[in-house]
Amino acid sequence: MPNWKGIVGQSFSPSEFSVYCHQLHWTSWRPSFIVVHNTAIPTLAQRPNGLTLQHIKGLEVFYRDKQKWSAGPHLFIDDKQIWVFTPLTVSGVHSPSWNSTALGFEMLGDYLKESFTTGRGLKVRQNTIAAISIVSSVLGLDPRTLRLHREDPLTTHACPGATVRKLEIIQAVQDSLVSMHAGEHPVKPVA
Template identity: 65%
Template sequence: MAEWKGIIGNSFSADSFDSYCHTLTWSTWRPSFIVLHNTGIPSLTQRPNGFNKDQINGLQSYYRDDQNWKAGPHLFIDDRQIWVFTPLTVSGTHSPSWNKLALGIEMLGDYEHEPFDSGRGLAVRKNAVQAIATLSAILGLFPDSLKLHREDPLTTHACPGKNVRKLEIIQEVMDLMIKRHAGEHPIKPAA
């Protein structure tokens, strides 16, 4: 029986997630990049209010007891909040080639079919971009190191769906990181 690594099971706003991550230290394991996923099932339609604590606990039972895995993904991001699942300071289980190297972020939705640029899909996208920007800044990861699960040569999952375009996400993360840190490098207005 695999030893389950436990979950944090708390949800954060983008701002409180940033504060939370600043309290963490990556001493035994340090991720080199981030892998982005979508849940597929459940879709946004199947979770009209995003995730709640019971559902997060249910996911723990699924990964631990049904899959018999040691861990799951690190984050579940919905249109309202960022749920920390597997502790960010230990390796997770989400992408066969990259579990030892990467953080795994699940976005609620089926972006093969659900829009990622409007409505609730856009809200998920914005929360995901914020979370990726926070983790990239704190861990010193280049945003263009981001990978999609479907790029893993050992997976056959079309994850996340076609509506998630990697270069757009990378650009949005970079724009946000520049905006957040703008005050550190003030540009003098022309005299």
């Protein structure tokens, strides 16, 4: 197997993920933007309880032993949690044009067919926006640099599904960054 980079295999709530990201050091590799994906298969319906550690270990077997890749995407995000797969501090394998420059975040679901604005899909969307906001804040990434996998000229994949709209995600991340920063720098009371 070709120098498999290993997985972290830990899951976090958004606030735990923020603490986790703040103690990482991007010394050997520093990504300059984020690429958003959806798993398509499995769908949300095929994972009624979200992704378990067993699913994550199955994904490791798939990428390492079947695809024979050196790594996979960095995050798998479902309606319950943020799973760290490939360490965020090393390059992953997820978008042919951008593996060496971008982080890859996989959302559980098929957002051609499943709702991204209601129910479990909405929760996936919210966890994804939280994850993008946290990583953008820690790395100083401009949310406008966000890309969808289907924008990669070297891919024919309609990933993520068409109901995932880039400008809406960017707007939501910008809003979330504003409120994060408002919390960090409270307005001083007038004397």
